[in-house]
Amino acid sequence: MRQTNRPTPPEFVPKLVTVLREGYGLAQLRADALAGLTVAIVALPLSMAIAIASGVGPERGLYTAIVGGFLVSMLGGSRFQIGGPAGAFIVLVAACVAATGVSGLLLATFLSGLMLIAVGALRLGSYIRFIPYPVTVGFTAGIAVIIFASQLRDLLGLSLTAEPGEIVEKIPALWAARGSISGAACAVAALTIVVILGVKRWRPHWPGMLLAVVVASGVVFALGLPVDTIGTRFGALPSHLPAPALPDLSVAAVMQALPWAASFALLGAIESLLSAVVADGMTGRRHRSNAELVAQGVANMGSALFGGFCVTGTIARTATNVRAGAVGPISGMLHALFVLGFMLLAAPLAAYIPLATLAGVLAIVAWNMAEKEEAWALIRASRADAMVVLVTFALVVFRDLTTGIVVGCALGGAVFIRRMSDAASLHQPEDPLEERPGLDAAASDLVVCHLRGPFFFGAAARLGFVLDQIADTPRGFAVDFTDVPFIDSSGARSFELLARKTARKGGRLFFTATNADVRAMLHSHGLRAPYVTYLPDLAAVRAVLAQAESPESSARH
CATH class of the missing domain: 3.30.750.24 (STAS domain)
Structure with missing residues (x-):
């Protein structure tokens, strides 16, 4: 029997291959190295902060940025996508850890990778773009509120024996603990936020988040302030990647992890393709959505093997990559290697980072995520769009993310049907x-x-x-x-x-x-x-x- 080698469909060819075919020289490598270093400086504190907010150790955020970030850039369908842990996953990851433990989180991450590969292989990536824009604005704003609420404990230095996960229960618990507010923690958090905003205003090209972490950590160490740090709560960080290991694949464990895996896959697909679209808008390029989903799937499986959690395209870091002058995916691969280098060389110093500082970093992230202008524009545009935004937002905050997306899409479809019926007398569309x-x-x-x-x-x-x-x-x-x-x-x-x-x-x-x-x-x-x-x-x-x-x-x- 004669064998034929079928070429890979263009929609599945990684952008790394495309960039190398176009010609890649020393000048391009220099530009990508500078951009990769810039993104790594942003990703280092952010990855640890997201991991801590998600209910796992800070080292798992670094594992996710290193392994997942490298694979997303190497195999992805976007020239500029930066993969890693994302703030949008904090709510889901924290709930998964509370319900299944870290072992369940790793298994759910692994299974979500398989799902994403299947979605991309079946060429379903193009359908993700049919999610109405008001739904994406609503759930993004809802996630921002939940992230900020999750950081109030460390922002204020509150003493809590157990912090509820649901925001309806969290706020009363935090209010009940208001007598334990730490002035030192508040001051450190405020210093962090002021440094970040000041650098953004006066030196926008400087790494504001990293500078804020360094300054706040130095102040806490020099003055001996009584605030929790990574070292006091989590111990010393490892200075190497762990050996890869498969998660527990027993039938019982898989059945327990499947609902979480489906949620991770859904949110990961939406977040990564939104990030790729943002990069397209900034550069005039076009990403390959199905190749991107396959890469996200492989990255999630790889992250789980090395003890990391959910990987997705990150809008802020991807935008930073573009602004830093990246040429192609090699900048993202180098960003992962730079984070690895930081972990190998500077892991002991991370123990001195105050948790109030990381909470301040995430407070800024939540504020930037909220898409306030977009939400207000939609609310003013029409009552129907306002309803979709507000209902999605409320369900994400007070129910859960999956319900918010599903109900939001259903409302968006209902609004569309109503508008179609109202417009039927004006025009019978053939080809939109x-x-x-x-x-x-x-x-x-x-x-x-x-x-x-x-x-x-x-x-x-x-x-x-x-x-x-x-x-x-x-x-x-x-x-x-x-x-x-x-x-x-x-x-x-x-x-x-x-x-x-x-x-x-x-x-x-x-x-x-x-x-x-x-x-x-x-x-x-x-x-x-x-x-x-x-x-x-x-x-x-x-x-x-x-x-x-x-x-x-x-x-x-």
């Missing part, structure tokens, strides 16, 4: 998105995209595919809204990303024939002049471009 650039063959510098039918969160996902077919943004990009009765917040968000990309490429974006409701939704997402020019029809667009080309206009400029 139709691209006909041939209409402007005589003007090669103008591309026209005609939209047909209501432009909702499902149709918004297809806009990316149309943009991928356009190699270089032309001088003019016109979107015709003649046949669009309404647009939802997810659709408006996609055009916000399009406006940024067009501006970076030096092009002009025109919206034509927008009705009052469509324009109001676009305005609520910041799509105004000078980023977008609103005109009545395509003839007006051509007239504006022709006027810009006229000799008189050239002379004035």
Whole structure:
């Protein structure tokens, strides 16, 4: 029998392979090394803080950043994704540890990796993008509130024999312990926050979180302040990676871990692909969602083998990677190696880090996660979007994350159905998105995209595919809204990303024939002049471009 070697489908080829094929030299390596070092400096205190908040030892956060971060970058479908422990998982991980112990957490992490690989292999990654934007804003804000609440104990130095996990029970317990507030702990936490905010304001390119940890630790050591540290609560950190070991795979253990694994996989898929989309918006690149999910799966399995927990793409560290000038995935791989080097060389020093300092770091993380502007824009945009945001937020905070996402998506679907029925008399959609650039063959510098039918969160996902077919943004990009009765917040968000990309490429974006409701939704997402020019029809667009080309206009400029 003759064997044939089938090539790997392009959607599963890691971006590392793509970058190396394009040509990778010393200059690119230097840029990636600098970016990797910058991200590692951010990841070092953050990984330990997230691990402690999740109810496990700080060393497990480092294991997760090292093993998971390396595998995500090496195998992933994004050039700039940074993997590691994420604040979004704190709630789930803490609950899993409370219910199953650390051994159950490792097994759930391992099984979630298998699930993510299956989701990616079945090419289901593209469906994650159909989660409505108000749902993502609602659950992100809810997670931020829970993270902040989980840090109040160490922020205030409260003495508690047992801290409840549910926020409804946590707040009364913390209030009951208010008499044990430590002035030293409050001062250390406040110092940490002030240093982080001060560095961000006056020296934004400096590693504010690491500097805050160093300064606060030095103050506590020099003054002998009576505050809990990593050493007093957890002992000395190990200075090496543990030997890999399989978790308990007995039937009883697997059945107990499966619900947690499914939650980890769902949240990991959402968080990692959102992070990849953020990187796309910052760089104009396009990630491979299915390759990214497979990489996330392998990373979670690898993390569990070495004693780590859930790995996902991290938005803040990925954005830091992009801003630091990363060229490709090697920066993420080097970030993991730098964290390993820090652990090997400086593990004894970590014992002096105050827990109040790490709580201050996570308080800043929670504040930045909350997406306050986005939530307020959605609440003002429409009652339906406000309902989805607020219900998702409330369920995440007072129930659990999975329920919040499921109910939020159901509400988003119900809102969509209602809007479809209201719009049925206006237009019977055939194809939500139709691209006909041939209409402007005589003007090669103008591309026209005609939209047909209501432009909702499902149709918004297809806009990316149309943009991928356009190699270089032309001088003019016109979107015709003649046949669009309404647009939802997810659709408006996609055009916000399009406006940024067009501006970076030096092009002009025109919206034509927008009705009052469509324009109001676009305005609520910041799509105004000078980023977008609103005109009545395509003839007006051509007239504006022709006027810009006229000799008189050239002379004035």
